[in-house]
Amino acid sequence: MRSSCWYPAAVVTKHIFVTGGVVSSLGKGLTAASLGNLLTARGLRVVMQKLDPYLNVDPGTMNPFQHGEVFVTDDGAETDLDIGHYERFLDINLDQAANVTTGQIYSRVIQRERRGEYLGDTVQVIPHITDEIKRRMRLQAQPPADGSPVPDVIITEIGGTVGDIESQPFIESARQVRHELGRHNVFFVHVSLVPYMGASGEQKTKPTQHSVAALRSIGIQPDALVLRSDRPVSESNKRKIALMCDVDERAVVNAIDVASIYDIPGMLNEQGL
Numbered sequence: 001m002r003s004s005c006w007y008p009a010a011v012v013t014k015h016i017f018v019t020g021g022v023v024s025s026l027g028k029g030l031t032a033a034s035l036g037n038l039l040t041a042r043g044l045r046v047v048m049q050k051l052d053p054y055l056n057v058d059p060g061t062m063n064p065f066q067h068g069e070v071f072v073t074d075d076g077a078e079t080d081l082d083i084g085h086y087e088r089f090l091d092i093n094l095d096q097a098a099n100v101t102t103g104q105i106y107s108r109v110i111q112r113e114r115r116g117e118y119l120g121d122t123v124q125v126i127p128h129i130t131d132e133i134k135r136r137m138r139l140q141a142q143p144p145a146d147g148s149p150v151p152d153v154i155i156t157e158i159g160g161t162v163g164d165i166e167s168q169p170f171i172e173s174a175r176q177v178r179h180e181l182g183r184h185n186v187f188f189v190h191v192s193l194v195p196y197m198g199a200s201g202e203q204k205t206k207p208t209q210h211s212v213a214a215l216r217s218i219g220i221q222p223d224a225l226v227l228r229s230d231r232p233v234s235e236s237n238k239r240k241i242a243l244m245c246d247v248d249e250r251a252v253v254n255a256i257d258v259a260s261i262y263d264i265p266g267m268l269n270e271q272g273l
Contacts, residue, residue, distance in 0.1 A: 013141035015186045016155045017174045019222075021162045021211025022193040026228045027264075029082030031191050031255065032157040033089035034265040035273070040090050044152040047140045048086040049098045050079075051133075052159045053166035057103040073098065082157065089265070100136045102166065108132055125169055133173035134180075162190075163214045175219045190215060190222035191255075194229045194237070203233060205241050212245040224251040224273060232256055 018032040029050065036046045056062055059070050060078035071084035077096030087094055109132050113123050121128075140154050158174065160167035178186035192208040208227065215222060225247050227233050233254045242249040253271040258264060 013138075013151055014153050015137070015174075015177060015181065016153060016189060017177075017186070018155065018157045018189045018191065019162055019171065019174075019215065019220075020158075020160070020191045021215065022195075022207045024161050026191050026193055027255065028157050028159075028191050029080075029085050030261055030264055031189070031226050031268075032155050033082070033085045034268050035189070036086065036153075036155050037089045037265045038269055038273070039153055039155075045149060046090060046153045046155060047092070047098070047151045048083075048090065048094065048155045048157070049100060049137070049140065050082050050086075050157045050159060051137075051170045052080055052099065052101045053164065053170060054101060054159075055103045055106070056101060057107060058099070058101060080159075085261075097136070097139050100133070102169070105129060105132050105136070105169075126172065129169050130173045130176060133170060134177055137173065137177055162211055168218070171215075171218060171220065178220075187224070188220055188222045189224045189226060191226045191228060194227045194233050194241075194254075196230060203229065203231075203237055205237050205244070208241055209244045212247075216246075222247060224253070226268070226273070227252065227254045228256075229254060230257050 016035060018028050020026050020028040032048060036048050039046050058078045059067050059080055064070070068081040070078045071081050073079055073083065073095050074093050075095045077099065079096070079099035083094055083098050086098065106129070109123065109128050112118060118128065137156060141150055143150055158167060158170050162171065190212060192211045194203050194205060194208060196203050212222060225241065225245060227241065238252045238254070239249060242252045250272060253268060253273045255264065255267060258267065
């Protein structure tokens with residue numbers, strides 16, 4: 001079935017997708033915000049967005065003990081707390097386009113089906129849901145109404161963990177965006193945990209290897225790995241992960257726990273990310 005998603009021939013806005021593996025709450029949002037901070041410092045125009053795989057339309061009615069505080073944007077949208085990190089790290093104001101949920105995606109597709117816009121097609125996850133996700137991914141690349149320049153880079157954090165059923169349509173859509181825009185226009189950063197086993201006194205790389213294998217099984221090869229840990233990952237373990245995950249050694253960086261979240265951009269910059 002032919003995809004209805006269309007992109008202009010001259011696409012200038014590039015994409016960085018940030019995914020996570022092994023466990024949730026690794027700090028994907030702070031990693032993404034730190035990347036945005038570093039790119040902004042280099043003179044690029046950067047915008048950010050968060051894709052949340054839950055079926056709620058927005059987090060406004062969700063238990064804050066489960067999902068954290070709601071962040072309200074300038075246009076009144078109730079969004080994920082990571083949007084607040086994005087605004088503070090990049091010193092910009094974002095709007096409702098910065099937070100996309102599965103609930104929003106399915107609501108729009110079902111509304112279009114009820115209006116007959118699919119002309120009798122069988123509405124499926126691929127291509128109808130993924131096309132709507134791709135449209136939302138690229139929405140911020142459209143020329144702004146105020147005439148300001150389009151962004152150079154869109155950084156998109158995909159919520160959840162690789163392997164989750166809920167995240168699969170978003171990850172598949174990201175794969176399709178890379179296929180349609182070209183590999184030179186899309187970059188994948190995967191954040192993964194390297195746990196320390198106290199009994200044996202060593203760090204384990206196998207969870208990260210399995211996480212990347214799961215990502216590769218759905219057609220995505222990460223371009224860079226950010227290894228989360230409570231202590232520095234040894235150079236030998238970095239080389240092992242680079243070899244087993246087929247990632248350049250220079251693109252494997254370590255993000256250890258720090259006292260302040262505002263130390264993260266400098267830590268990543270020192271490692272060349």
